[in-house]
Amino acid sequence: MIKIGIVGYGNLGKSVEKAIKESLDMDLVKIFSRRKLDHESYESLDNILAYKEDVDLLILCGSSDKDIMAQGPKLLENFNTLDSFDNHAKIKEYYHMMDEIGKKANKLALISTGWDPGLFSLQRLIGQAILPQGATYTFWGKGVSQGHSAACRAIDGVIDSTQYTIPRDEVLERVRAGEEIEFDPHKAHLREVFVVAEENADKGKIEEAIKTMPDYFVGYETIVHFISQEELNKDHKEMVHGGYVFRNGMASGSTRSVIEFSLDLKNNPDFTAACDIAYARAAYALKKEGKKGAITVLDVAPKYLSFKSYEDLIDSI
Protein backbone atom coordinates (compact mmCIF):
# COMPACT_ATOMS: atom_id res chain seq x y z
CA MET A 1 0.00 0.00 0.00
CA ILE A 2 1.16 3.48 -0.83
CA LYS A 3 0.81 5.74 2.20
CA ILE A 4 -0.42 9.18 1.24
CA GLY A 5 -0.62 12.43 3.17
CA ILE A 6 -2.85 15.24 1.95
CA VAL A 7 -1.72 18.84 2.53
CA GLY A 8 -4.60 21.31 2.30
CA TYR A 9 -8.28 20.50 2.51
CA GLY A 10 -10.12 22.67 0.01
CA ASN A 11 -11.99 21.36 -3.04
CA LEU A 12 -8.98 19.48 -4.39
CA GLY A 13 -7.99 18.02 -1.03
CA LYS A 14 -11.50 16.68 -0.54
CA SER A 15 -11.49 15.11 -3.99
CA VAL A 16 -8.07 13.54 -3.39
CA GLU A 17 -9.39 12.04 -0.17
CA LYS A 18 -12.27 10.43 -2.07
CA ALA A 19 -9.90 9.17 -4.77
CA ILE A 20 -7.58 7.56 -2.21
CA LYS A 21 -10.55 5.76 -0.65
CA GLU A 22 -11.43 4.33 -4.08
CA SER A 23 -7.86 3.19 -4.74
CA LEU A 24 -7.04 -0.39 -3.84
CA ASP A 25 -3.33 0.30 -3.52
CA MET A 26 -3.37 3.45 -1.38
CA ASP A 27 -3.96 4.43 2.23
CA LEU A 28 -4.60 7.88 3.62
CA VAL A 29 -2.30 8.63 6.54
CA LYS A 30 -3.34 12.14 7.55
CA ILE A 31 -4.85 15.31 6.19
CA PHE A 32 -2.50 18.12 7.15
CA SER A 33 -4.03 21.55 7.41
CA ARG A 34 -3.21 24.90 8.94
CA ARG A 35 -6.77 25.41 10.09
CA LYS A 36 -8.32 22.91 12.48
CA LEU A 37 -10.60 20.41 10.74
CA ASP A 38 -13.41 18.41 12.22
CA HIS A 39 -12.13 15.23 10.54
CA GLU A 40 -10.81 11.97 11.94
CA SER A 41 -7.68 12.19 9.78
CA TYR A 42 -6.86 15.80 10.61
CA GLU A 43 -3.41 16.70 11.79
CA SER A 44 -1.98 20.17 12.18
CA LEU A 45 0.48 21.10 9.44
CA ASP A 46 2.82 22.20 12.23
CA ASN A 47 3.27 18.55 13.28
CA ILE A 48 3.93 17.13 9.82
CA LEU A 49 7.59 16.26 10.46
CA ALA A 50 6.49 13.67 13.03
CA TYR A 51 5.02 11.70 10.10
CA LYS A 52 8.23 11.60 8.08
CA GLU A 53 8.51 7.83 8.32
CA ASP A 54 4.80 7.11 7.91
CA VAL A 55 4.16 8.83 4.61
CA ASP A 56 5.41 7.68 1.19
CA LEU A 57 4.15 10.73 -0.64
CA LEU A 58 2.45 14.02 0.13
CA ILE A 59 -0.15 15.36 -2.27
CA LEU A 60 -0.10 19.16 -2.07
CA CYS A 61 -3.63 20.49 -2.55
CA GLY A 62 -3.24 24.18 -1.78
CA SER A 63 -3.32 26.97 -4.33
CA SER A 64 -0.31 27.23 -6.62
CA ASP A 65 0.95 30.72 -5.88
CA LYS A 66 -0.11 31.22 -2.30
CA ASP A 67 0.57 27.75 -0.91
CA ILE A 68 2.52 25.35 -3.08
CA MET A 69 5.22 27.76 -4.21
CA ALA A 70 6.18 28.19 -0.56
CA GLN A 71 5.21 24.79 0.92
CA GLY A 72 6.62 22.58 -1.84
CA PRO A 73 10.30 23.37 -1.35
CA LYS A 74 10.06 23.09 2.44
CA LEU A 75 8.15 19.81 2.46
CA LEU A 76 10.37 18.26 -0.18
CA GLU A 77 13.30 18.37 2.23
CA ASN A 78 11.62 15.56 4.16
CA PHE A 79 8.92 14.05 1.94
CA ASN A 80 8.30 12.96 -1.62
CA THR A 81 5.67 15.28 -3.06
CA LEU A 82 3.15 15.54 -5.84
CA ASP A 83 1.31 18.71 -6.78
CA SER A 84 -0.92 20.21 -9.43
CA PHE A 85 0.98 23.48 -9.58
CA ASP A 86 -0.81 25.18 -12.45
CA ASN A 87 0.60 28.65 -12.89
CA HIS A 88 2.08 28.02 -16.34
CA ALA A 89 4.23 31.15 -16.19
CA LYS A 90 6.06 29.94 -13.09
CA ILE A 91 6.33 26.19 -13.71
CA LYS A 92 9.90 26.38 -14.94
CA GLU A 93 11.08 28.39 -11.95
CA TYR A 94 9.23 26.03 -9.62
CA TYR A 95 10.64 22.98 -11.41
CA HIS A 96 14.24 24.08 -10.98
CA MET A 97 13.73 25.02 -7.37
CA MET A 98 12.20 21.62 -6.58
CA ASP A 99 14.76 19.74 -8.66
CA GLU A 100 17.64 21.17 -6.69
CA ILE A 101 16.09 20.50 -3.31
CA GLY A 102 14.91 17.00 -4.25
CA LYS A 103 18.33 15.98 -5.48
CA LYS A 104 19.99 17.20 -2.29
CA ALA A 105 17.42 15.55 -0.02
CA ASN A 106 17.11 12.33 -2.05
CA LYS A 107 13.38 12.99 -2.48
CA LEU A 108 11.19 13.06 -5.59
CA ALA A 109 8.74 15.82 -6.54
CA LEU A 110 6.28 15.12 -9.35
CA ILE A 111 5.00 18.58 -10.21
CA SER A 112 2.12 20.01 -12.24
CA THR A 113 -0.05 16.92 -12.63
CA GLY A 114 -3.77 17.24 -13.33
CA TRP A 115 -5.29 18.03 -16.71
CA ASP A 116 -3.87 21.40 -17.73
CA PRO A 117 -1.01 21.32 -17.04
CA GLY A 118 -0.95 17.54 -17.01
CA LEU A 119 -2.89 15.43 -19.49
CA PHE A 120 -3.17 18.35 -21.90
CA SER A 121 0.61 18.91 -21.71
CA LEU A 122 1.08 15.25 -22.55
CA GLN A 123 -1.24 15.45 -25.55
CA ARG A 124 0.35 18.66 -26.81
CA LEU A 125 3.79 17.05 -26.65
CA ILE A 126 2.71 13.80 -28.32
CA GLY A 127 0.94 15.71 -31.10
CA GLN A 128 3.92 17.92 -31.78
CA ALA A 129 6.34 15.00 -31.76
CA ILE A 130 4.28 12.99 -34.24
CA LEU A 131 3.27 15.87 -36.50
CA PRO A 132 6.21 18.29 -36.24
CA GLN A 133 4.83 20.25 -39.17
CA GLY A 134 1.54 21.52 -37.83
CA ALA A 135 -0.28 23.59 -35.27
CA THR A 136 -1.56 22.93 -31.76
CA TYR A 137 -4.85 24.37 -30.52
CA THR A 138 -6.11 24.28 -26.94
CA PHE A 139 -9.71 25.15 -26.10
CA TRP A 140 -11.00 25.35 -22.53
CA GLY A 141 -14.55 24.61 -21.50
CA LYS A 142 -17.36 24.53 -21.45
CA GLY A 143 -16.43 25.07 -17.84
CA VAL A 144 -16.58 27.19 -14.77
CA SER A 145 -13.61 29.46 -14.20
CA GLN A 146 -13.24 30.01 -10.46
CA GLY A 147 -10.97 33.00 -11.07
CA HIS A 148 -13.43 34.77 -13.38
CA SER A 149 -16.38 33.96 -11.12
CA ALA A 150 -14.54 35.47 -8.16
CA ALA A 151 -13.57 38.54 -10.18
CA CYS A 152 -17.24 39.18 -10.92
CA ARG A 153 -18.21 38.70 -7.27
CA ALA A 154 -15.75 41.46 -6.37
CA ILE A 155 -17.80 44.02 -8.33
CA ASP A 156 -19.91 46.44 -6.31
CA GLY A 157 -23.53 45.28 -6.15
CA VAL A 158 -22.78 41.63 -7.04
CA ILE A 159 -23.83 39.01 -4.48
CA ASP A 160 -22.86 35.86 -6.33
CA SER A 161 -21.68 34.84 -9.77
CA THR A 162 -20.68 31.91 -11.96
CA GLN A 163 -18.61 32.39 -15.12
CA TYR A 164 -18.45 29.84 -17.95
CA THR A 165 -15.68 29.74 -20.51
CA ILE A 166 -17.13 28.32 -23.73
CA PRO A 167 -15.28 27.28 -26.90
CA ARG A 168 -16.89 28.74 -30.02
CA ASP A 169 -18.39 25.92 -32.05
CA GLU A 170 -17.54 27.52 -35.38
CA VAL A 171 -13.84 27.77 -34.47
CA LEU A 172 -13.79 24.27 -32.98
CA GLU A 173 -15.36 22.85 -36.13
CA ARG A 174 -12.83 24.53 -38.42
CA VAL A 175 -9.96 23.11 -36.38
CA ARG A 176 -11.59 19.69 -36.25
CA ALA A 177 -11.95 19.76 -40.03
CA GLY A 178 -8.17 20.04 -40.25
CA GLU A 179 -7.88 23.70 -41.15
CA GLU A 180 -4.81 25.50 -39.88
CA ILE A 181 -6.21 28.75 -38.62
CA GLU A 182 -4.76 31.79 -36.97
CA PHE A 183 -5.69 31.09 -33.39
CA ASP A 184 -6.63 33.84 -30.98
CA PRO A 185 -8.00 32.51 -27.67
CA HIS A 186 -10.13 35.66 -27.44
CA LYS A 187 -11.91 34.78 -30.65
CA ALA A 188 -11.99 31.04 -29.98
CA HIS A 189 -13.92 31.34 -26.72
CA LEU A 190 -16.82 33.28 -25.36
CA ARG A 191 -17.62 34.03 -21.75
CA GLU A 192 -21.03 33.68 -20.16
CA VAL A 193 -21.67 35.09 -16.70
CA PHE A 194 -24.60 34.44 -14.39
CA VAL A 195 -24.90 37.21 -11.81
CA VAL A 196 -26.97 37.58 -8.67
CA ALA A 197 -27.21 41.35 -8.06
CA GLU A 198 -28.25 43.29 -5.00
CA GLU A 199 -31.85 44.42 -5.17
CA ASN A 200 -31.17 48.04 -6.02
CA ALA A 201 -27.98 47.54 -7.94
CA ASP A 202 -27.48 49.23 -11.31
CA LYS A 203 -27.43 46.21 -13.59
CA GLY A 204 -26.21 48.20 -16.56
CA LYS A 205 -23.23 49.35 -14.57
CA ILE A 206 -22.44 45.81 -13.38
CA GLU A 207 -22.62 44.47 -16.91
CA GLU A 208 -20.33 47.25 -18.08
CA ALA A 209 -17.89 46.60 -15.23
CA ILE A 210 -17.69 42.92 -16.18
CA LYS A 211 -17.29 43.43 -19.90
CA THR A 212 -14.55 46.03 -19.50
CA MET A 213 -12.54 44.19 -16.85
CA PRO A 214 -8.94 44.04 -18.10
CA ASP A 215 -7.20 40.63 -18.43
CA TYR A 216 -10.38 38.78 -17.51
CA PHE A 217 -12.99 39.91 -20.03
CA VAL A 218 -11.63 42.58 -22.38
CA GLY A 219 -11.26 41.15 -25.87
CA TYR A 220 -13.85 38.41 -25.33
CA GLU A 221 -17.46 38.36 -26.33
CA THR A 222 -19.17 38.25 -22.95
CA ILE A 223 -22.82 37.50 -22.24
CA VAL A 224 -24.19 38.57 -18.86
CA HIS A 225 -27.40 37.17 -17.31
CA PHE A 226 -28.97 38.42 -14.11
CA ILE A 227 -30.69 35.65 -12.17
CA SER A 228 -31.84 34.92 -8.64
CA GLN A 229 -29.68 33.26 -6.00
CA GLU A 230 -32.09 30.29 -6.10
CA GLU A 231 -31.54 29.80 -9.82
CA LEU A 232 -27.77 30.16 -9.45
CA ASN A 233 -27.72 27.61 -6.65
CA LYS A 234 -29.89 25.20 -8.61
CA ASP A 235 -28.23 25.38 -12.03
CA HIS A 236 -24.78 26.91 -11.72
CA LYS A 237 -22.97 25.53 -8.72
CA GLU A 238 -21.46 22.44 -10.32
CA MET A 239 -17.73 22.69 -11.04
CA VAL A 240 -18.08 21.39 -14.59
CA HIS A 241 -15.08 21.79 -16.89
CA GLY A 242 -13.20 20.28 -19.78
CA GLY A 243 -11.55 21.25 -23.00
CA TYR A 244 -9.89 20.17 -26.21
CA VAL A 245 -6.35 19.78 -27.49
CA PHE A 246 -5.91 19.50 -31.25
CA ARG A 247 -2.83 18.84 -33.30
CA ASN A 248 -3.33 19.37 -37.01
CA GLY A 249 -0.43 18.66 -39.28
CA MET A 250 1.20 16.79 -42.09
CA ALA A 251 2.00 13.14 -41.35
CA SER A 252 5.31 12.03 -42.82
CA GLY A 253 5.57 15.48 -44.35
CA SER A 254 2.71 15.14 -46.76
CA THR A 255 -0.74 14.12 -45.57
CA ARG A 256 -3.06 16.00 -43.29
CA SER A 257 -3.93 14.41 -39.96
CA VAL A 258 -6.03 15.63 -37.07
CA ILE A 259 -5.35 14.42 -33.52
CA GLU A 260 -8.02 15.42 -31.02
CA PHE A 261 -8.11 14.93 -27.26
CA SER A 262 -10.99 16.16 -25.16
CA LEU A 263 -12.33 16.08 -21.64
CA ASP A 264 -15.91 16.52 -20.50
CA LEU A 265 -15.87 16.73 -16.72
CA LYS A 266 -18.75 16.87 -14.33
CA ASN A 267 -16.44 18.01 -11.54
CA ASN A 268 -13.10 19.65 -12.11
CA PRO A 269 -11.43 18.95 -8.73
CA ASP A 270 -12.62 15.32 -8.75
CA PHE A 271 -10.98 14.75 -12.12
CA THR A 272 -7.81 16.62 -11.17
CA ALA A 273 -7.63 14.41 -8.08
CA ALA A 274 -8.13 11.29 -10.19
CA CYS A 275 -5.14 12.36 -12.31
CA ASP A 276 -3.12 13.08 -9.17
CA ILE A 277 -3.78 9.61 -7.82
CA ALA A 278 -2.63 7.84 -10.98
CA TYR A 279 0.49 9.99 -11.02
CA ALA A 280 1.06 9.44 -7.30
CA ARG A 281 1.29 5.73 -8.08
CA ALA A 282 3.86 6.53 -10.77
CA ALA A 283 5.88 8.81 -8.48
CA TYR A 284 6.00 6.10 -5.85
CA ALA A 285 7.26 3.53 -8.38
CA LEU A 286 9.82 5.91 -9.86
CA LYS A 287 11.16 6.85 -6.43
CA LYS A 288 11.60 3.15 -5.69
CA GLU A 289 13.64 2.90 -8.90
CA GLY A 290 15.95 5.58 -7.56
CA LYS A 291 14.60 8.70 -9.24
CA LYS A 292 15.04 11.96 -7.30
CA GLY A 293 14.75 15.69 -7.91
CA ALA A 294 11.79 17.10 -9.82
CA ILE A 295 9.90 15.47 -12.67
CA THR A 296 6.77 16.29 -14.65
CA VAL A 297 4.17 14.20 -16.47
CA LEU A 298 6.55 14.28 -19.44
CA ASP A 299 8.95 12.03 -17.52
CA VAL A 300 6.41 9.35 -16.66
CA ALA A 301 6.15 6.24 -18.82
CA PRO A 302 2.44 5.34 -19.05
CA LYS A 303 2.86 1.89 -17.50
CA TYR A 304 3.59 3.47 -14.12
CA LEU A 305 0.10 5.00 -13.96
CA SER A 306 -1.66 1.66 -13.70
CA PHE A 307 -1.85 -0.71 -10.78
CA LYS A 308 -1.96 -3.62 -13.23
CA SER A 309 1.10 -5.76 -13.87
CA TYR A 310 3.00 -5.24 -17.11
CA GLU A 311 1.90 -8.70 -18.25
CA ASP A 312 -1.72 -7.70 -17.82
CA LEU A 313 -1.12 -4.41 -19.61
CA ILE A 314 0.37 -5.97 -22.72
CA ASP A 315 -2.41 -8.54 -22.71
CA SER A 316 -4.82 -5.77 -23.60
CA ILE A 317 -2.49 -3.40 -25.38
Add this chain to the structure above:
Amino acid sequence: MIKIGIVGYGNLGKSVEKAIKESLDMDLVKIFSRRKLDHESYESLDNILAYKEDVDLLILCGSSDKDIMAQGPKLLENFNTLDSFDNHAKIKEYYHMMDEIGKKANKLALISTGWDPGLFSLQRLIGQAILPQGATYTFWGKGVSQGHSAACRAIDGVIDSTQYTIPRDEVLERVRAGEEIEFDPHKAHLREVFVVAEENADKGKIEEAIKTMPDYFVGYETIVHFISQEELNKDHKEMVHGGYVFRNGMASGSTRSVIEFSLDLKNNPDFTAACDIAYARAAYALKKEGKKGAITVLDVAPKYLSFKSYEDLIDSI
Protein backbone atom coordinates in the same frame (compact mmCIF):
# COMPACT_ATOMS: atom_id res chain seq x y z
CA MET B 1 21.89 12.22 -36.32
CA ILE B 2 20.08 8.94 -35.78
CA LYS B 3 20.95 6.50 -38.55
CA ILE B 4 17.92 4.52 -39.66
CA GLY B 5 17.58 1.46 -41.86
CA ILE B 6 14.21 0.57 -43.37
CA VAL B 7 13.35 -3.12 -43.82
CA GLY B 8 10.58 -3.63 -46.36
CA TYR B 9 9.36 -1.15 -48.93
CA GLY B 10 5.59 -1.40 -49.17
CA ASN B 11 3.18 1.38 -48.23
CA LEU B 12 4.58 1.75 -44.70
CA GLY B 13 8.22 1.61 -45.82
CA LYS B 14 7.58 4.38 -48.33
CA SER B 15 5.89 6.53 -45.69
CA VAL B 16 8.73 5.94 -43.23
CA GLU B 17 11.19 7.03 -45.92
CA LYS B 18 9.27 10.33 -46.34
CA ALA B 19 9.09 10.83 -42.58
CA ILE B 20 12.85 10.34 -42.16
CA LYS B 21 13.48 12.94 -44.88
CA GLU B 22 11.31 15.41 -42.94
CA SER B 23 13.12 14.71 -39.65
CA LEU B 24 15.97 17.04 -38.79
CA ASP B 25 17.61 14.50 -36.48
CA MET B 26 17.54 11.38 -38.67
CA ASP B 27 19.35 9.99 -41.68
CA LEU B 28 18.31 7.13 -43.90
CA VAL B 29 21.14 4.61 -44.33
CA LYS B 30 19.58 2.00 -46.60
CA ILE B 31 16.27 0.48 -47.58
CA PHE B 32 16.66 -3.28 -47.19
CA SER B 33 14.39 -5.42 -49.31
CA ARG B 34 14.20 -8.97 -50.55
CA ARG B 35 13.07 -7.88 -53.97
CA LYS B 36 15.32 -5.62 -56.02
CA LEU B 37 14.24 -1.98 -55.93
CA ASP B 38 14.99 0.74 -58.42
CA HIS B 39 15.98 3.15 -55.64
CA GLU B 40 19.28 4.82 -54.79
CA SER B 41 19.09 3.61 -51.18
CA TYR B 42 18.26 -0.02 -52.03
CA GLU B 43 20.29 -2.80 -50.53
CA SER B 44 19.50 -6.49 -50.59
CA LEU B 45 18.23 -7.81 -47.28
CA ASP B 46 20.79 -10.60 -47.67
CA ASN B 47 23.61 -8.07 -47.13
CA ILE B 48 22.14 -6.36 -44.07
CA LEU B 49 24.79 -7.67 -41.65
CA ALA B 50 27.41 -5.62 -43.45
CA TYR B 51 25.62 -2.51 -42.13
CA LYS B 52 25.75 -3.54 -38.49
CA GLU B 53 27.97 -0.63 -37.52
CA ASP B 54 26.27 1.94 -39.74
CA VAL B 55 22.71 1.66 -38.46
CA ASP B 56 21.44 2.84 -35.08
CA LEU B 57 17.97 1.40 -35.55
CA LEU B 58 16.05 -0.66 -38.07
CA ILE B 59 12.39 0.15 -38.71
CA LEU B 60 10.65 -3.05 -39.74
CA CYS B 61 7.94 -2.26 -42.30
CA GLY B 62 6.83 -5.69 -43.43
CA SER B 63 3.56 -7.36 -42.52
CA SER B 64 3.19 -8.51 -38.93
CA ASP B 65 2.57 -12.21 -39.36
CA LYS B 66 4.40 -12.99 -42.56
CA ASP B 67 7.46 -10.80 -42.12
CA ILE B 68 8.05 -9.26 -38.71
CA MET B 69 7.29 -12.35 -36.64
CA ALA B 70 10.17 -14.09 -38.43
CA GLN B 71 12.49 -11.16 -39.24
CA GLY B 72 12.30 -9.34 -35.91
CA PRO B 73 14.00 -11.99 -33.76
CA LYS B 74 16.76 -12.57 -36.33
CA LEU B 75 17.51 -8.90 -36.91
CA LEU B 76 17.45 -8.09 -33.21
CA GLU B 77 20.53 -10.26 -32.70
CA ASN B 78 22.54 -7.56 -34.47
CA PHE B 79 20.41 -4.40 -34.60
CA ASN B 80 18.11 -2.30 -32.47
CA THR B 81 14.65 -2.54 -33.99
CA LEU B 82 11.31 -0.79 -34.06
CA ASP B 83 8.17 -2.25 -35.56
CA SER B 84 4.44 -1.70 -35.82
CA PHE B 85 3.59 -5.33 -35.15
CA ASP B 86 -0.20 -5.12 -35.00
CA ASN B 87 -1.59 -8.61 -34.54
CA HIS B 88 -3.05 -7.99 -31.09
CA ALA B 89 -3.50 -11.71 -30.40
CA LYS B 90 0.21 -12.39 -30.82
CA ILE B 91 1.78 -9.26 -29.29
CA LYS B 92 2.50 -10.93 -25.96
CA GLU B 93 4.19 -13.91 -27.56
CA TYR B 94 6.18 -11.62 -29.83
CA TYR B 95 7.11 -9.36 -26.91
CA HIS B 96 8.58 -12.18 -24.85
CA MET B 97 10.49 -13.61 -27.80
CA MET B 98 12.01 -10.21 -28.57
CA ASP B 99 12.68 -9.45 -24.92
CA GLU B 100 14.76 -12.57 -24.45
CA ILE B 101 16.80 -12.07 -27.61
CA GLY B 102 17.34 -8.36 -26.99
CA LYS B 103 18.59 -8.92 -23.48
CA LYS B 104 21.05 -11.56 -24.67
CA ALA B 105 22.29 -9.46 -27.57
CA ASN B 106 22.30 -6.13 -25.70
CA LYS B 107 19.89 -4.70 -28.25
CA LEU B 108 16.59 -2.89 -27.83
CA ALA B 109 13.33 -3.69 -29.64
CA LEU B 110 10.49 -1.17 -29.43
CA ILE B 111 7.52 -3.17 -30.65
CA SER B 112 3.96 -2.39 -31.75
CA THR B 113 4.22 1.37 -32.31
CA GLY B 114 1.77 3.15 -34.61
CA TRP B 115 -1.77 4.13 -33.67
CA ASP B 116 -3.55 0.87 -32.82
CA PRO B 117 -1.65 -0.69 -31.20
CA GLY B 118 0.32 2.38 -30.24
CA LEU B 119 -1.33 5.73 -29.52
CA PHE B 120 -4.67 4.06 -28.87
CA SER B 121 -3.02 1.64 -26.41
CA LEU B 122 -1.56 4.64 -24.61
CA GLN B 123 -4.92 6.38 -24.40
CA ARG B 124 -6.68 3.23 -23.23
CA LEU B 125 -4.12 2.77 -20.45
CA ILE B 126 -4.19 6.42 -19.35
CA GLY B 127 -8.00 6.43 -19.29
CA GLN B 128 -8.18 3.24 -17.24
CA ALA B 129 -5.55 4.45 -14.78
CA ILE B 130 -7.30 7.77 -14.18
CA LEU B 131 -10.85 6.45 -14.16
CA PRO B 132 -10.49 2.90 -12.80
CA GLN B 133 -14.26 2.69 -12.37
CA GLY B 134 -15.50 2.96 -15.91
CA ALA B 135 -15.57 1.55 -19.40
CA THR B 136 -13.32 1.88 -22.45
CA TYR B 137 -14.72 2.06 -25.97
CA THR B 138 -12.70 1.88 -29.18
CA PHE B 139 -14.24 2.77 -32.53
CA TRP B 140 -12.39 2.39 -35.81
CA GLY B 141 -12.96 4.52 -38.87
CA LYS B 142 -14.21 6.04 -40.92
CA GLY B 143 -11.45 4.22 -42.71
CA VAL B 144 -10.38 1.78 -45.34
CA SER B 145 -9.69 -1.73 -44.12
CA GLN B 146 -7.09 -3.28 -46.42
CA GLY B 147 -7.96 -6.76 -45.13
CA HIS B 148 -11.67 -6.42 -45.83
CA SER B 149 -11.06 -4.82 -49.22
CA ALA B 150 -8.78 -7.71 -50.19
CA ALA B 151 -11.32 -10.26 -48.93
CA CYS B 152 -13.92 -8.76 -51.27
CA ARG B 153 -11.53 -8.75 -54.21
CA ALA B 154 -11.07 -12.50 -53.72
CA ILE B 155 -14.75 -13.13 -54.54
CA ASP B 156 -15.56 -14.56 -57.97
CA GLY B 157 -16.58 -11.81 -60.38
CA VAL B 158 -15.02 -8.95 -58.37
CA ILE B 159 -12.34 -6.89 -60.13
CA ASP B 160 -11.63 -4.33 -57.47
CA SER B 161 -13.04 -3.20 -54.14
CA THR B 162 -12.69 -0.76 -51.27
CA GLN B 163 -14.21 -1.41 -47.85
CA TYR B 164 -14.89 1.31 -45.28
CA THR B 165 -15.36 0.62 -41.59
CA ILE B 166 -17.65 3.33 -40.19
CA PRO B 167 -18.53 4.03 -36.56
CA ARG B 168 -22.28 4.39 -36.04
CA ASP B 169 -23.04 8.00 -35.13
CA GLU B 170 -25.83 7.06 -32.73
CA VAL B 171 -23.55 4.75 -30.72
CA LEU B 172 -20.70 7.27 -30.79
CA GLU B 173 -22.99 10.01 -29.52
CA ARG B 174 -24.28 7.90 -26.63
CA VAL B 175 -20.72 7.12 -25.54
CA ARG B 176 -19.67 10.76 -25.95
CA ALA B 177 -22.59 11.79 -23.77
CA GLY B 178 -21.10 9.70 -20.98
CA GLU B 179 -23.46 6.75 -21.09
CA GLU B 180 -22.02 3.40 -20.14
CA ILE B 181 -23.42 1.10 -22.79
CA GLU B 182 -23.08 -2.53 -23.56
CA PHE B 183 -20.57 -2.37 -26.36
CA ASP B 184 -20.67 -4.76 -29.29
CA PRO B 185 -18.26 -3.79 -32.09
CA HIS B 186 -20.70 -5.39 -34.56
CA LYS B 187 -23.40 -2.96 -33.53
CA ALA B 188 -21.09 0.03 -33.12
CA HIS B 189 -19.80 -0.06 -36.69
CA LEU B 190 -21.17 -0.55 -40.13
CA ARG B 191 -19.35 -1.64 -43.25
CA GLU B 192 -19.64 -0.03 -46.64
CA VAL B 193 -18.17 -1.73 -49.70
CA PHE B 194 -17.57 -0.27 -53.15
CA VAL B 195 -17.25 -3.05 -55.72
CA VAL B 196 -16.17 -3.10 -59.35
CA ALA B 197 -17.73 -6.25 -60.84
CA GLU B 198 -16.99 -8.09 -64.05
CA GLU B 199 -19.38 -7.18 -66.84
CA ASN B 200 -21.50 -10.31 -66.69
CA ALA B 201 -21.12 -11.02 -63.00
CA ASP B 202 -24.15 -11.86 -60.85
CA LYS B 203 -24.26 -8.80 -58.61
CA GLY B 204 -26.80 -10.34 -56.28
CA LYS B 205 -24.53 -13.28 -55.72
CA ILE B 206 -21.52 -11.05 -55.04
CA GLU B 207 -23.48 -8.98 -52.55
CA GLU B 208 -24.64 -12.15 -50.83
CA ALA B 209 -21.07 -13.53 -50.74
CA ILE B 210 -19.82 -10.34 -49.09
CA LYS B 211 -22.58 -10.06 -46.52
CA THR B 212 -22.29 -13.68 -45.43
CA MET B 213 -18.49 -13.81 -45.26
CA PRO B 214 -17.61 -15.21 -41.82
CA ASP B 215 -15.30 -13.19 -39.52
CA TYR B 216 -15.21 -10.27 -41.95
CA PHE B 217 -18.84 -9.27 -42.47
CA VAL B 218 -21.22 -11.60 -40.63
CA GLY B 219 -22.85 -9.74 -37.75
CA TYR B 220 -22.31 -6.29 -39.28
CA GLU B 221 -24.75 -4.20 -41.21
CA THR B 222 -23.06 -4.06 -44.61
CA ILE B 223 -23.92 -1.78 -47.51
CA VAL B 224 -22.68 -2.80 -50.96
CA HIS B 225 -22.40 -0.41 -53.94
CA PHE B 226 -21.47 -1.45 -57.46
CA ILE B 227 -19.50 1.24 -59.26
CA SER B 228 -17.13 1.56 -62.21
CA GLN B 229 -13.37 1.20 -61.98
CA GLU B 230 -13.07 4.88 -62.91
CA GLU B 231 -15.25 5.93 -59.98
CA LEU B 232 -13.39 3.65 -57.59
CA ASN B 233 -10.06 5.04 -58.74
CA LYS B 234 -11.29 8.61 -58.45
CA ASP B 235 -13.06 8.47 -55.08
CA HIS B 236 -11.95 5.38 -53.15
CA LYS B 237 -8.22 4.87 -53.47
CA GLU B 238 -7.11 7.06 -50.56
CA MET B 239 -5.98 5.17 -47.48
CA VAL B 240 -8.03 7.29 -45.09
CA HIS B 241 -8.46 6.00 -41.55
CA GLY B 242 -8.90 7.01 -37.94
CA GLY B 243 -10.92 6.16 -34.90
CA TYR B 244 -11.88 6.99 -31.36
CA VAL B 245 -10.92 5.86 -27.87
CA PHE B 246 -13.28 6.80 -25.05
CA ARG B 247 -12.95 6.29 -21.35
CA ASN B 248 -16.13 7.02 -19.42
CA GLY B 249 -16.03 6.71 -15.70
CA MET B 250 -16.31 8.12 -12.23
CA ALA B 251 -13.58 10.54 -11.24
CA SER B 252 -12.50 10.15 -7.62
CA GLY B 253 -15.21 7.55 -7.30
CA SER B 254 -18.15 9.85 -7.72
CA THR B 255 -18.40 12.17 -10.71
CA ARG B 256 -18.82 11.24 -14.32
CA SER B 257 -16.02 12.16 -16.71
CA VAL B 258 -15.56 11.50 -20.41
CA ILE B 259 -12.08 11.28 -21.93
CA GLU B 260 -12.05 11.19 -25.72
CA PHE B 261 -9.14 10.71 -28.10
CA SER B 262 -9.62 10.64 -31.85
CA LEU B 263 -7.69 10.52 -35.07
CA ASP B 264 -8.80 11.68 -38.50
CA LEU B 265 -6.16 10.54 -40.99
CA LYS B 266 -5.87 11.30 -44.66
CA ASN B 267 -3.36 8.50 -45.07
CA ASN B 268 -3.01 5.57 -42.70
CA PRO B 269 0.58 4.50 -43.53
CA ASP B 270 1.83 8.10 -43.47
CA PHE B 271 0.47 8.57 -39.96
CA THR B 272 1.72 5.19 -38.75
CA ALA B 273 5.14 6.15 -40.08
CA ALA B 274 4.97 9.51 -38.29
CA CYS B 275 4.33 7.63 -35.04
CA ASP B 276 7.18 5.23 -35.81
CA ILE B 277 9.60 8.11 -36.30
CA ALA B 278 8.77 9.77 -32.99
CA TYR B 279 9.13 6.41 -31.22
CA ALA B 280 12.36 5.66 -33.11
CA ARG B 281 13.78 8.81 -31.52
CA ALA B 282 12.65 7.51 -28.13
CA ALA B 283 14.11 4.04 -28.72
CA TYR B 284 17.44 5.56 -29.66
CA ALA B 285 17.53 7.67 -26.49
CA LEU B 286 16.46 4.77 -24.26
CA LYS B 287 19.09 2.47 -25.77
CA LYS B 288 21.70 5.12 -25.02
CA GLU B 289 20.50 5.09 -21.42
CA GLY B 290 21.20 1.37 -21.26
CA LYS B 291 17.77 -0.11 -21.93
CA LYS B 292 17.73 -3.49 -23.66
CA GLY B 293 15.27 -6.27 -24.41
CA ALA B 294 11.76 -5.48 -25.65
CA ILE B 295 9.64 -2.47 -24.75
CA THR B 296 6.32 -1.07 -25.92
CA VAL B 297 4.83 2.42 -26.09
CA LEU B 298 3.78 1.89 -22.47
CA ASP B 299 7.45 2.05 -21.44
CA VAL B 300 8.21 5.34 -23.15
CA ALA B 301 8.10 8.57 -21.17
CA PRO B 302 6.63 11.25 -23.47
CA LYS B 303 9.69 13.52 -23.33
CA TYR B 304 11.67 11.01 -25.38
CA LEU B 305 9.35 11.47 -28.37
CA SER B 306 10.37 15.05 -28.99
CA PHE B 307 13.60 16.40 -30.44
CA LYS B 308 13.25 19.46 -28.22
CA SER B 309 15.32 19.84 -25.07
CA TYR B 310 13.65 19.25 -21.73
CA GLU B 311 14.06 22.94 -20.92
CA ASP B 312 12.13 23.84 -24.06
CA LEU B 313 9.48 21.25 -23.27
CA ILE B 314 8.72 22.56 -19.80
CA ASP B 315 8.73 26.11 -21.18
CA SER B 316 5.53 25.25 -23.00
CA ILE B 317 4.17 22.56 -20.74
